[in-house]
Amino acid sequence: MKSNLLLKRFLTQYFDPGLDLRIQAFNLLGFAGISAGIVTSILALFTDAGFLNILLNLSGSLVGLFCLHYVSRTKKYDLGFLLVVVIVFLLLFPFLFFNIGGYQSGMPAFFIFAIVFTTIMLEGKKRILFTAFELIIYGACFWVAFRHPQTVTPFETPYDAMLDTMMGTLIVAMILVLVVLLYMRIHGNHEKQLESLDQLKTEFFQNMNHDMKTPLTIIASDIGNAEDLLDYEVDKETIREYLLHAQEEIQHLARQVEHSLTLAAANEWRRYMSTFDYGELLRSNSQGFRGVMERSGNRLTLDIPTAFPLIHGNRDMLKQVLNNLLFNASKHTKNSEIKVSLRHLGEHLETTISDLGEGIHENILRQIWERGVSGDGTTGYGMHISKTIVEMHGGEISIDSRVGEGTTIRFTLPINAS
Numbered sequence: 001m002k003s004n005l006l007l008k009r010f011l012t013q014y015f016d017p018g019l020d021l022r023i024q025a026f027n028l029l030g031f032a033g034i035s036a037g038i039v040t041s042i043l044a045l046f047t048d049a050g051f052l053n054i055l056l057n058l059s060g061s062l063v064g065l066f067c068l069h070y071v072s073r074t075k076k077y078d079l080g081f082l083l084v085v086v087i088v089f090l091l092l093f094p095f096l097f098f099n100i101g102g103y104q105s106g107m108p109a110f111f112i113f114a115i116v117f118t119t120i121m122l123e124g125k126k127r128i129l130f131t132a133f134e135l136i137i138y139g140a141c142f143w144v145a146f147r148h149p150q151t152v153t154p155f156e157t158p159y160d161a162m163l164d165t166m167m168g169t170l171i172v173a174m175i176l177v178l179v180v181l182l183y184m185r186i187h188g189n190h191e192k193q194l195e196s197l198d199q200l201k202t203e204f205f206q207n208m209n210h211d212m213k214t215p216l217t218i219i220a221s222d223i224g225n226a227e228d229l230l231d232y233e234v235d236k237e238t239i240r241e242y243l244l245h246a247q248e249e250i251q252h253l254a255r256q257v258e259h260s261l262t263l264a265a266a267n268e269w270r271r272y273m274s275t276f277d278y279g280e281l282l283r284s285n286s287q288g289f290r291g292v293m294e295r296s297g298n299r300l301t302l303d304i305p306t307a308f309p310l311i312h313g314n315r316d317m318l319k320q321v322l323n324n325l326l327f328n329a330s331k332h333t334k335n336s337e338i339k340v341s342l343r344h345l346g347e348h349l350e351t352t353i354s355d356l357g358e359g360i361h362e363n364i365l366r367q368i369w370e371r372g373v374s375g376d377g378t379t380g381y382g383m384h385i386s387k388t389i390v391e392m393h394g395g396e397i398s399i400d401s402r403v404g405e406g407t408t409i410r411f412t413l414p415i416n417a418s
Contacts, residue, residue: 023077027068028178034061034068039171063087081121085130089114094141102145102152104161106168111138113172120179276315278349278413279308279342285322286340289330297335298355304342308349309415317389318413324382325353325409332407333357347415348395354408360401368399386411 038061041054064084071080093114097107111134118131145152155161283304290300329338336356343350360368369387390397390411397411 028175031064031068034064039167059092063092082126085114085118085122085134089118089134090130090137094137097141098145098151099153101155101161101164102149103142104155105164106166106171108142109165109168109172111141113175114138116176116179273312273314275310275312277308278311278313278318279304279306281315281319282322282340282342282351285319286326289326292327293330293333293338296330296333298330298333299337301337301339302341303339308342308344311349311413311415313393313413314389318393321386321389321411322351324386328382329353329355329357329407332359336406344415345412348412349415350410350412352408352410354406356406359403359405359407360399361403365399365401369397 038058041058041061067080067083070083071077093107093110097103097105097111100107115131115134115138118134119127122130155164283302286300286302286304293300326338326340333355334357338353338355341352343352368383370384387397390413394414395412397409399407399409401407
């Protein structure tokens with residue numbers, strides 16, 4: 001289980017489909033370069049290529065490891081790209097060319113590898129400039145090696161030359177095939193995203209049309225009735241009632257629009273993921289409701305120990321879940337207790353929000369997670385949105401409630417679900 005979680009975190013961090021092609025290609029280059037450097041160093045031991053060649057290949061692996069770590073932490077991808085191009089492609093590769101057999105080795109294949117990745121990783125004038133530098137420098141390497149063979153350290157035997165050329169060609173071919181597959185995967189994901197966006201757009205407008213039709217009809221009727229009554233001698237209180245009712249429907253409509261936009265935006269949640277202390281979020285959010293609860297005569301009890309593992313998710317969306325559930329608890333509880341607790345259950349954190357309020361009728365409870373279901377005249381979106389967000393994060397949510405006895409809601413979130 002732990003190894004699967006680590007693998008999932010690794011793939012999400014470096015090869016998530018939402019990452020830019022250049023970033024995924026850079027990560028692939030880094031891991032391929034590290035592996036190639038280690039393999040080549042081992043190969044150099046068996047071919048007696050010399051201590052210097054082993055050291056240079058291991059140095060290249062260390063440079064790749066450093067760049068990957070640096071870029072992953074700082075997100076300065078452009079700088080990471082330039083470091084690889086300058087240090088590895090323009091300095092290390094030509095040096096290795098002359099120290100590992102020249103054009104009778106596998107280095108010409110790595111020259112092709114460098115040019116392809118420079119074209120992928122850099123953009124605009126940098127792409128043109130550094131690709132031209134590489135072509136000039138690599139061409140000069142061939143010319144110098146041909147005109148001055150003494151500058152090249154030859155292999156001990158033809159077998160060693162063949163082995164190095166074969167390994168270099170196979171490694172570069174494998175990496176380029178992986179890049180092509182990576183591009184095809186990203187292209188396929190983009191096509192699916194476009195289809196999904198078209199579907200979401202259609203569903204969004206259908207939902208908005210459905211949800212807005214009734215409130216708009218009521219608003220138009222109330223205002224029309226109020227206008228008609230102005231032509232008659234009707235007391236202002238009657239007109240005021242119509243206008244207040246219209247105002248309530250306008251506020252109801254505004255909440256529906258807000259919730260619809262929240263559901264539409266939920267599909268972009270992965271773009272705003274971060275690793276954070278969920279216990280701190282739960283604690284601060286609950287404290288923010290203390291004043292609201294006290295005005296209803298309620299006391300808030302927190303059972304949220306410190307030093308919980310971090311989670312990886314969308315902080316704003318999870319905050320909205322807490323706001324929805326705490327608001328419902330405070331709204332339906334008077335002069336009683338509302339308790340918020342957090343505990344560690346294996347690979348998950350479980351949040352429990354319980355109250356001793358009025359509870360939920362069984363008929364409504366069965367449909368509580370459906371969109372538009374409400375027992376108090378509100379939009380009925382809050383619980384549906386909460387369930388959607390929790391499940392998007394890989395968690396589960398449940399509710400237990402009895403009329404007159406209170407309500408308990410529990411939901412789980414995976415630990416470090418990156």
